[in-house]
Amino acid sequence: MPIQTEYVETIRPPGPGTVHGSYDVTDAFTGNCEPETGIPFGRAVSRGTIATFGDNAVILGGDLALYRGASIRDITMRNSYATDPDKYERYQNVGVLRRGMMWLEPAVAVNAGDPVHFDGTTGIFSNTGGVGPLKGARWETSALVNGRAIAYFPGLEKNDGV
Secondary structure, rough: OOOOOOOOOOOOOOOOOOOOOOOOOEEEEEEEEEEOEEEEEEEEEEOOOEEEEEEEEEEOOOHHEEEEEEEEEEHHHHHOOOOOOOOOOOOOOEEEEEEEEEOOOOOEEEEOEEEEEOOOOOOEEOOOOOOOOOOEEEEEOOOOOOOEEEEEOHHHHHHHOO
């Protein structure tokens, strides 16, 4: 077995959808991926429509009234049959964060304290436009476009229509 002789000086930032700590007693549930194109990690998801899934179907993006949370990164996907290890495929179980903090890749530059919005089609989070703001949600850290930032989600009970 080879011995590691080289080390990087810095650790790369967590990928989109990585839950940040266990602040505020993280609340999550398992949904079922409805879209044929799948759901990438760290994206907004809303209630889906596939009847066989009951109320557990989730779609990418959606609207504020049916918003369910953000898709959680699943590191076991790298060792599975998935064709893309950075997203859930149709019919797979999807981890969905309702309350807590998560690393995300915002579509625009964000600042700590900004409100959280998302694109209704792509599910990509931002600080303006699209769907939102999500009541009580905020960016905890700042980031440039396509950088990594932490967002806080207060839970579904704070959003109208859910």
